[in-house]
Amino acid sequence: MLHRVLLATFAGFLCTGSATAATHQVMQVGLTFDPADITIEVGDTVEWIWSAGGHTVTEGTDDANPPLGDKLFDAPLALADPLFSYTFTEAGDVDYYCRPHLIFNMVGVIRVQQPTSTAEPPSIESWGRVKAGYR
Numbered sequence: 001m002l003h004r005v006l007l008a009t010f011a012g013f014l015c016t017g018s019a020t021a022a023t024h025q026v027m028q029v030g031l032t033f034d035p036a037d038i039t040i041e042v043g044d045t046v047e048w049i050w051s052a053g054g055h056t057v058t059e060g061t062d063d064a065n066p067p068l069g070d071k072l073f074d075a076p077l078a079l080a081d082p083l084f085s086y087t088f089t090e091a092g093d094v095d096y097y098c099r100p101h102l103i104f105n106m107v108g109v110i111r112v113q114q115p116t117s118t119a120e121p122p123s124i125e126s127w128g129r130v131k132a133g134y135r
Helices: 002-015 099-104 124-133
Strands: 023-029 032-034 037-041 045-049 057-059 083-087 092-097 107-113
Touching: 023 037, 092 099
Parallel strands: 023 045, 037 107
Antiparallel strands: 023 032, 045 083, 057 092, 092 107
16 A cells, blocks of 8 residues: 555656746736736746726837847737737846836836746655665
């Protein structure tokens, strides 16, 4: 019986070796993003959702930094589609802003980190020693 419990535990370690990507939401509240500063992991997706008015989500600090054609993302002003999402594939800080409301400081930052490591599964050698000790 104990042998089956240990085998199930070992199998559980093998199945939990990779993290799954998450989706984070940033809401438009008046002329602000909420939260305006979030930390995520590489592979995660951010959804920006606005409830009223016309907004964009544009990477950078303004239209010149980086230039509009070189931005990672630039959600168009779309009153009929109040959701924009982007999946981040590289680590680093990514500034963003709302083009029509930059003058009101409608800005934010996504801090993208490498995924945290998960616990390493036990090695085959250590599994053999545990198995031998419980016979």
